[in-house]
Amino acid sequence: MSGVGPLEPGEGTHAGDVDTDGVPGVRRGPLARLPDRHRRAVLTAATAAALLAGGGYVYATRPHKPPAPAPPYPSQVVDITYLHTEATPRGAPAGSFSFEVALRVQSGPPVTVTRMAQPYAGLSLTSEPAVPFRTAAGSIRKITITMHVTDCAKAPENAGLPFLDVTLRNTHAIEAHSYIPGPRYAHDLSQALQVACSNRSG
Structure with a gap:
């Protein structure tokens, strides 16, 4: 007797790892669940935060000029x-x-x-x-x-x-x-x- 049974998960995949299009074996991250416009806003904010952090590090570690000597008495x-x-x-x-x-x-x-x-x-x-x-x-x-x-x-x-x-x-x-x-x-x-x-x- 022949027949088609339920689909078994392939190697390296798990049951339930199904994307929104029903394609098995594709794991989706938390950003993927957001609408496109929200995802773009989150990525932009994260990029800006990374740039600010990098700029602050460069500013904090830059060489400082020695203070000018005081005028003589x-x-x-x-x-x-x-x-x-x-x-x-x-x-x-x-x-x-x-x-x-x-x-x-x-x-x-x-x-x-x-x-x-x-x-x-x-x-x-x-x-x-x-x-x-x-x-x-x-x-x-x-x-x-x-x-x-x-x-x-x-x-x-x-x-x-x-x-x-x-x-x-x-x-x-x-x-x-x-x-x-x-x-x-x-x-x-x-x-x-x-x-x-x-x-x-x-």
């Missing part, structure tokens, strides 16, 4: 040099005398001088240009310093190592610094003080 790049005596400005009080110094900024951002002073109680000081004034890197600014004797009793008879007190500011810091312009400045200052006080009456 202003006192590290400024020097003040004594030049010579100078004619006393017109209209200065009696007992005044003047000097010229050169301020040089070697490098870094511009430096502003916000204050100039000297240490003796019997003297006052003004400058031209008047503070505050700014000097750029690589520049030399000539400054006329005029001192006026306010009290000879408190002024030194012999200025041994006189200095100038200068407050400097740049983008990194504000510093109060003392400069010793040198032995010629000490000599000329001592002579000017002797002349000024010997000419004072009372």
